[in-house]
Amino acid sequence: MTQADITVGRRQSAAAGRRKFQSQEMAIFAIAAALAVLFAFMLPGFATINNMLTLARSVSVLGVLSLAMALVVIGRGLDLSLIASMAAGAATVMALQGAGYAFPLAILAGLAVAMAIGLVNGWIIAFIEVPALFTTLAMSLLVFGVARFAFKSVLVYPPADAHAFLFLGQGKLFGVPMPIIVFAVLAVAMHLFLSRTTPGRFTYARGDNPEAARLTGVDVRRDIIISYMLAAGLSLLAGLVSASATASMNLQIITGTMIFDVVLVVVLGGVSLVGGRGSVLSVLAGALLIGVLLNGLTIMNVNNQMQDIVRGLVLLGAIILDNRLHPRDEETARQGD
Numbered sequence: 206m207t208q209a210d211i212t213v214g215r216r217q218s219a220a221a222g223r224r225k226f227q228s229q230e231m232a233i234f235a236i237a238a239a240l241a242v243l244f245a246f247m248l249p250g251f252a253t254i255n256n257m258l259t260l261a262r263s264v265s266v267l268g269v270l271s272l273a274m275a276l277v278v279i280g281r282g283l284d285l286s287l288i289a290s291m292a293a294g295a296a297t298v299m300a301l302q303g304a305g306y307a308f309p310l311a312i313l314a315g316l317a318v319a320m321a322i323g324l325v326n327g328w329i330i331a332f333i334e335v336p337a338l339f340t341t342l343a344m345s346l347l348v349f350g351v352a353r354f355a356f357k358s359v360l361v362y363p364p365a366d367a368h369a370f371l372f373l374g375q376g377k378l379f380g381v382p383m384p385i386i387v388f389a390v391l392a393v394a395m396h397l398f399l400s401r402t403t404p405g406r407f408t409y410a411r412g413d414n415p416e417a418a419r420l421t422g423v424d425v426r427r428d429i430i431i432s433y434m435l436a437a438g439l440s441l442l443a444g445l446v447s448a449s450a451t452a453s454m455n456l457q458i459i460t461g462t463m464i465f466d467v468v469l470v471v472v473l474g475g476v477s478l479v480g481g482r483g484s485v486l487s488v489l490a491g492a493l494l495i496g497v498l499l500n501g502l503t504i505m506n507v508n509n510q511m512q513d514i515v516r517g518l519v520l521l522g523a524i525i526l527d528n529r530l531h532p533r534d535e536e537t538a539r540q541g542d
Contacts, residue, residue, distance in 0.1 A: 229474075229475040229487075229526075229530065230474060230475045230484075230486050230487055230490045231490075233473060233474055233475070233490040233491060233493075233494050234490050234493065234494075236494055237490070237493045237494040237497050240494070240497050240498060240501070241497050244497065244500075244501040244504070248501060248504045248505065250504060251500070251501060251504055256500070256504075258382060259500070260496050260497065260500045261382070261384075261385050261496075262382055262384045262385065262450065263496055263499070263500070264388070264492045264493065264495075264496035265382075265384035265385050265387065265388035265446065266384060266388075266443050266446055266447045266450075267463075267466060267467065267470060267492055267495065267496070268388045268392070268470070268488060268489070268492040269387065269388055269391055269439060269440075269442055269443035269446065270287055270288075270291065270439070270440055270443045270463075270467045271467050271470040271471050271474075271488045271491065271492055272391055272392060272395045272439055272485065272488055273287055273435075273436035273437070273439035273440050273443070274287060274436065274467050274468065274470075274471045274476075275395075275471050275476045275483055275484075275485070275487065275488050276395065276399075276408065276432055276435060276436050276439070277337075277432055277433060277436045278412075278471055278476050278477075278478060278480065278483065279399070279408055279409060279412045279476060279480060279481065279482070279483050280408045280409075280411045280412045280428070280429065280432050280480060281411065281412040281415065281479065281480025281481065282330065282337045282429065282432065282433070282480075283337040283338055283341065283478075284323075284326065284337065284341045284433060284436050284437075285338065285341040285342045285345055285464055286322060286326060286341040286342070286344040286345040286348065286437075287436060287437070287440040287464065287467060288345065288440070288458055288459050288461070288463050288464050288467075289322065289344065289345040289348035289349060289352075289459045290318075290319040290322045290323065290348070290436075290437040290440040290441060290444075291319070291440040291441060291443050291444035291447070291458075292348075292352065292444060292454055292455075292456050292458055292459050293318055293319065293322070293348050293351075293352045293456075293459075294315040294316065294318050294319035294437075294440070294441035294444050294445075295315060295361075295441065295444030295445050295447070295448040295454045296352060296356055296361040296448075296454045296456065297311070297314055297315040297318045298311045298312055298314070298315035298363075298370070298445065298448075299311075299361050299362065299363040299364075299367070299370070299448060299454060300356060300361055301314055301315075302363055302364055302367050302370060303362070303363065303364045308367070308369045308370060312445075315441055315444075315445075316438060316441055318441075319437040319438055319440060319441040319444075320434045320437050320438050320441075322344060322348060322437050323430075323433040323434035323435070323436060323437030323438070324430060324433070324434050324437075325344065326340055326341055326344055326433045326437075327429050327430030327431070327432070327433035327434060328430055330429055330433070331425070331426035331427075331429040331430055332426060345459060345460075345464075346460075348459065349456065349459040349460060352456050352459070353456060356456070358456075359455055359456040359457050360453060360454070360455055360456070361448075361453065361454045361456070362452060362453050363448070363449070363452060363453075370445070370449050371449050371452060372449070373387070373445050373446050373449040373450075374445075374446050374447065374448070374449030374450030374451070375449060375450060383446070384446045384450065387442065387446055391439065391442065392485050392488070392489065395485050396484070396485040399484065399485065400484075404428065404431065407423050407428055408428065408432060409481055410423060410481075411423060411425055411428055411429070411480070411481075412479075412480025412481035412482070413480060413481030413482075414481070462513060462516070465516065465517075465520060466495060466516065468520065469491070469495060469516060469519060469520045469523060470488060470491035470492050470495050471483070471487070471488065471491060472491070472520070472523040472524060472527050473490075473491040473494060473495070473519065473520075473523040474486075474487035474488055474489070474490040474491025474492070474494075475487040475490065475491075476488070476491075477527055477530070478524070478527055478528075479527075495516075495519075498515070498519075499512065499516075502515065
């Protein structure tokens, strides 16, 4: 077999891979649309404007976190500490505002906390080569313990006069709720980063084949650290929107099930756990389906336990589907696991 044949084969394989996840995205969009139509006919109040705005707001926070997770997963990683970065960073911002610090300074401090978590995660994964699953899980538990000690409580509130902060979750711009605007802006920015920038293309290359990326001159370790720091920064923005919407942050969310919703959105939308595949459109598809599903279950007064069962079954199915569509290639599974 000649080198030209090998090149053609690789191009055909890459094209087939793109068609697979793009068809998965379209299938998820179609399922979400069908489910929305079904709920509109079956559930009084589902198709109202107020409920649609509620659904969009809930999807916005989950969507921003899923953008962060997608960035890491495309590069063949995983970050189970995103909720910890979100909660600790947002709590820092609120606590500093309560102590009298200006909002911009509080934001910078919260960003420093979140990105420090991402920096440590990335360094351990890249240089010590501890698997991302264990590194980020341990980091999540560590951050939860440190945060409880630092804030002396699991509940942190902003001061009553933190109007700029509260606007992020409760305000509107041209009649559109700010959480939706924040998600839309970040989704566009993430799309441009992944598709139009050199670091974005390196992320796909690293996820597809880390060893080949390294041999072509990509600084894989540096890029791993950067991706985890960027993901942590995005999680802070999700935390600011969430905390300002409710005017509080409950640190117990770190040990809750929200991280599994994030993984569910990413995998269900078509971002492969083996790396190198997926897009912002994948996140939008997964977030829409999960948002419609959970919103419908809530209107039907389905209790939290049953909702957890449904989410668990859907996540298990999504992982099996991902494994079938994107089988793991052990020859390239060396770095970034």
